[in-house]
Amino acid sequence: MRPVIEARGVAKEFRGTHALADVSFALEPDRIHGLLGRNGAGKTTLMRILAGQDRPSGGSVAMFGADPFENAAVAQRICFVRESQVYPENFRVGHVLAAARLLYPTWADDVATRLVAAFDLPQDRPVKKLSRGMTSALGIVVGIAARAPITMFDEPYLGLDPAARQVFYDALLADFSAHPRTVVLSTHLIDEVATLLERVVVVHRGRVVLDADADDVRGTAAAVTGPSPRVEQFIAGREVLHREDLGAYAKVTVLGRLTAADRVRARDLDLELAPVSLQQLVIHATAGAR
Numbered sequence: 001m002r003p004v005i006e007a008r009g010v011a012k013e014f015r016g017t018h019a020l021a022d023v024s025f026a027l028e029p030d031r032i033h034g035l036l037g038r039n040g041a042g043k044t045t046l047m048r049i050l051a052g053q054d055r056p057s058g059g060s061v062a063m064f065g066a067d068p069f070e071n072a073a074v075a076q077r078i079c080f081v082r083e084s085q086v087y088p089e090n091f092r093v094g095h096v097l098a099a100a101r102l103l104y105p106t107w108a109d110d111v112a113t114r115l116v117a118a119f120d121l122p123q124d125r126p127v128k129k130l131s132r133g134m135t136s137a138l139g140i141v142v143g144i145a146a147r148a149p150i151t152m153f154d155e156p157y158l159g160l161d162p163a164a165r166q167v168f169y170d171a172l173l174a175d176f177s178a179h180p181r182t183v184v185l186s187t188h189l190i191d192e193v194a195t196l197l198e199r200v201v202v203v204h205r206g207r208v209v210l211d212a213d214a215d216d217v218r219g220t221a222a223a224v225t226g227p228s229p230r231v232e233q234f235i236a237g238r239e240v241l242h243r244e245d246l247g248a249y250a251k252v253t254v255l256g257r258l259t260a261a262d263r264v265r266a267r268d269l270d271l272e273l274a275p276v277s278l279q280q281l282v283i284h285a286t287a288g289a290r
């Protein structure tokens with residue numbers, strides 16, 4: 001399938017800081033992608049470039065095959081929700097929704113109304129007077145109700161309590177299922193969104209260190225638990241990601257796919273095998289100095 005988002009050797013330098021060094025990937029349409037990485041990895045910089053809000057210092061990006069920078073036709077098809085969204089002075093919640101309705105031809109009023117109620121957002125309150133969580137909720141309402149063909153969320157949940165975050169995840173998934181679109185979600189709460197993500201792109205020190213289907217990533221490590229000597233016997237020769245000693249027992253996370261023979265051997269040694277979370281694998285992929 002033809003990619004809708006492409007980054008080719010994207011670099012970005014801010015007066016001596018190499019925020020992005022050489023980023024390349026291609027994202028397919030109508031999937032939910034996770035853009036993951038540690039603080040300062042370059043995620044926001046990359047999303048701003050993809051949204052046409054900044055230019056790369058090197059390389060290029062294509063959204064629907066076109067350069068998004070100062071491209072009104074492309075901008076109309078992209079909704080970029082970021083944590084530090086700035087709204088015009090004196091705008092109230094209702095004004096933000098009215099402006100978004102004008103901006104996005106795909107805007108769904110019924111979805112906006114439902115989400116405003118779910119987040120308990122006061123329509124006539126000035127945006128400046130909203131709590132941090134309410135400001136995040138407003139961005140989320142716009143991001144979902146816009147139904148833009150490309151929707152990017154950059155850590156959209158700041159200040160949102162767990163129940164409100166669940167409202168976000170449920171609403172995103174429900175609306176995405178009914179109206180598939182390309183979603184890019186940048187988050188540090190990987191375990192919370194793990195089931196939503198179909199593909200993950202992990203950025204570290206301005207480079208892509210992992211770009212794969214989430215399901216494929218999940219199978220690349222396993223946690224082995226049991227009596228220490230038998231665990232050691234089983235893991236001999238494998239790359240260890242993490243080790244926990246629990247008295248006479250040990251829980252060791254090893255890298256590499258387990259074969260059917262490995263599973264039989266583990267059963268014979270009376271060892272327990274468990275999958276490793278996406279979050280742990282991303283932490284491993286981005287370990288080391290930034």
Ligand SMILES: Nc1ncnc2c1ncn2[C@@H]1O[C@H](COP(=O)(O)OP(=O)(O)OP(=O)(O)O)[C@@H](O)[C@H]1O
Nearest residue numbers: 014017018019037038039040041042043044045046
């Ligand atoms: N306008 C700017 N001027 C100078 N340096 C910048 C600017 N914008 C970003 N940077 C630097 O570029 C690097 C990448 O920042 P970016 O905000 O893209 O990271 P991030 O992955 O979004 O981080 P976080 O997860 O903490 O939000 C950081 O070192 C940051 O300090």
